Amino acid sequence: MSKTAETVWSNCLSFIEDNISTQAYKTWFEPIKAVKLNDNALSIQVPSKFFYEWLEEHYVKLLKVALTKELGAKAKLVYIIKMENTYGNKQPFTEKIPSSNRSQMKDQEVDVPLKNKSPELKNPFVIPGIRNVKIESQLNPNYSFDNFLEGESNRLARSAGYAVANKPGGTSFNPLLIFGGVGLGKTHLAHAIGVEIKEKYPEKTVLYISAEKFTQQYIESVKKNNRNDFIHFYQIMDVLIVDDIQLLSGKAGTQDVFFHIFNHLHQNGKQVILTSDKAPVDMIDIEQRLLSRFKWGLSAELNHPDYDTRVAIIKNKLYRDGVEMPEDIVEFLANNIKTNIRELEGAIISLIAHSSFNKREITIDLAKKIVDNYVKYTKREVSIDYIQKIVSDYFQMDVDTLQSKTRKRHIVQARQLAMFFAKKFTKASLASIGSQIGQRDHATVLHACKTVDNLSSTDKQFKKYVDDLNKKLTL
Template structure:
C-alpha cells in the first residue's frame, strides 16, 4: 500500500502525541496540515514563520525520530508557511499553493534538513541581532507578596492573587482583573503574582507587559508584516500579566489582536491577569466582546488604605530600609497622607533623605515640613460628599434637594455637575458615584458627564458654572 502525506503525518502525530504533553501537542501539532509527499520529503503546512522556528527550536529531535521511523534515514521535512496577508504586503513569496486555494493567503516554502538549525526566535522583547531564545518575565522581584501588606482595602484582591499564584489557570479567577485608583498597588500586586508563580512553577513562561508596550509591539509587527509571529509569540505564554489594560481604549487593531490572544490562552487553561484604573463597566471605547471576557473571572478592587494599613505600610517601609522612626511621627504621617500608597512611601523617602543629608534627627517638625511640602504639590483628592456640598452651596440648595428625584432644570443641572466633578476629581467608579448622588445608575452618570461637556461648549453661562466650581474644588 503506497504511503500518502496524510498517512505518514498521522503516524508521526500518533508517535509525537505519546511522547509530549497534551498541551504542547494541542498548541504546536494540531494546527499542522500534511500537504504532499515527494521523493521521501514530507511537506507540512504551518501558520507562520514563528511557528516553524519554534518547532525547529524545541521539537526537531522528535520530528526527526518520527519521520525516520516512517520514511527511513533519507527522510526530509519541508515546511510550507501559509499566513494571512491582511495588510497588503506586495513582497512576493514562493507560491506553492494551487491557485484555487490562494484567495488572500501567501505561502513560503522552507526546505529544512532534519537537524537543529537554531533559527532566531521572533521574540519582541529581544533586541534585533542579539540571539536570545529565552523569554524573560520582565518582572520586578522587589514587588512581591511579602512587601504587599494586607488590609481591608486590598484583602479580596490579595487573596485572589495568592490563589492564582498557587494554581495559575486552575481557578475560577481567570482572568483576574485588579482595578483601582493611582498609587494603590495594582502594578505591585500584578508583579507579586508573577514572581510567586515563577518561584512555584519555574517551568512556566510568565510575562509582564504594559498595555502601552503591547500596543507598540503590535504596531511594529504590522509594519514588518509579521502579525502572525506576534500573535504566536503571545500564545505560548503560560501566565500573561497586562498592566493598565484600559489604555487599549480606542485602539481597534490592538484590541482585535488581544482578543485572539486572550481567547487562545483562556481556552488552553493559561492564566491572564489584568490591571486597570477603572472597573470593566466604566471602560470607554473597549469592544464589548473584550469587556465581556474581562468579566469572565474576578474583578477585584483596590481601595484607599485605612489608617491601620497606612501605619503598617510605613513601618514595613522603615523596616526594609533599616530606619527607626518615633511612633508619634509614624502616626502623624498616617493621619496626614491618605490619598495613596505611592505618596505615602514618597513622603517617607523624602523624610529619610532630609534627615540623612542634613544629619538631623527625624522630628515631628521635620515631618510636618516634609508633609506640608509634599502634599502641597500633590493634587488633593476630594470626596463625593464634599463635591455635593460645594455644588449645593453654589446653587443655594441643600444636598437633599440635589439628590432628589425632581426634574426641575436647575436642580438637574446641579446634580449633573456634581456627577461630572465626582468623575473628574475622584477615583470612584461610575456606579459608586451614581449610588452616592441620589441612588442613580452608572448610565445616568455617564449621560450627566456628556451633558456637562456639551453644555460647556455651547452655553456661556453654564461654562461659567463649570469654571467657578472647578476653582472652588481645587483651592
C-alpha cells in the same frame, strides 16, 4: 484491522514526537484532533488559520513523511479550521483547506527536522544578534504579596490575585482585570501575582509586558514582516500580564492582534492578567469585542487606601528600610497624604533623606515642611464623601436626602452636581461614583455630567451653583 482517523493520527504523532522538540510538539501537535479518514485523505482539526499556516510553512515535510508511512504514496491531508464565533453565530465557523503538498506525497525519502531542530521562535525581547532563546519573565521580584498590604481598599483585588497565583488559568478570574487610579498599586499587584506563580510553578512561562512596549513590538514586527512570529511568541505563554491595557485605545492593529492572542490563551486555559486606570465600561476607543472579553473574568478595583491602611503602609516601609519614626509623625503623614500610595512612600523617602543628609532628627516640624513641599506639587484629591457633604451643606440638605430616590428638581440637581464634581476631582470610575452616590449606575453619572455642562451654559443661576461649589472644593 481497518484503520480509523484516530489510529492513523496517533501513529503519525508518535513519529512526529520523535523528530521535534518537546515544546514544539506540545505547542503545535497536541491541540490537533483527528476528524475523519476518507480513503487516503486524513482530515485534522486545527484551532486557527494561523495554526494551519505555521504547520504548512514549518512542518509540512514532516507531516508528509508521517502520513506516507501510514497511508502510502497517495496520502492526502485536509485541515479543518474551527474558528471561534465572534458575534453570536450558533455554530462556529469552519473551513476546509487541503494541504499544499496533497498531490506530492510520494513514497520517497525527505529531509526530516532532527530533534530540537525545529524552527526557532523569534523573541521580541532579545536584541538582534544576541542568541538567547530563554524567555525572561520581566517581573520585578521586589513586588510581592508580602509587601502588598491588605486593606478595605484593595481586599477584593488582592484576594483574587492570590487565588489566581495559586491556580493560574484554573479559576473563574480569567482574565483578571485590576483597575484604579494612579499610584494605588496596580503594577505592584500584577508583578506580585507573576512572582508568586513563578515560585509555585517554575515550569510555567510567565511574562509581564506594558501595553506600550507590546505596541512597539507589534509595530516592529509589521515593519520586519514577521507578524506571525510575534503572535506565536505571545501564544505560547502560560501566564500573560499586560500593564496599562487602556493604552491600546485607538490602536486598531494592536487591538486586533491582542484579540487573537487573548482568544488563543483563554481557549487553552492560560491565565491573562490586565491592569488599567479605568474600568472596562469607561474605556474609550477600545473595540467592543475586546471589551466584552475583558468582562469575562473579574474586574477588581483598587481604591484609595483608608487611614488604617495608610498607617500600615508607612510602618511597613519604615520597617523594610530599618528606620524608626515616632508614632505622632506616622499619624501626621497618614492624615495628610491621602491621594495615593506612591506619593505616601515618596514623602517618607524625602523625610528620611532630609533627616539623614542634614543630620537632623525626624520631628513633626520637619514632617510638616516635607509634606507642605511635597503636596504643593501634586494635585490633592478630595473624596467622594467630602464632595457629597459640601454639596449637601450648600443646598441645606443632608447626605441621605442627596442620595435618595426622590425626583424633586432641586435634589436631583444637587445629586447631579455631586456626581459632576466627583468625576472632576477624583480618579474614581463612573461606576464607582454612581455606587457611592445613591447606588446609581455609570450611565446615570454620565448623564449627570452632561446635564451640568448644558445647564452651566444656559442657566445663570445654575452656573453660580457650579462656581460657588468649585471654589469651596478647591480651597
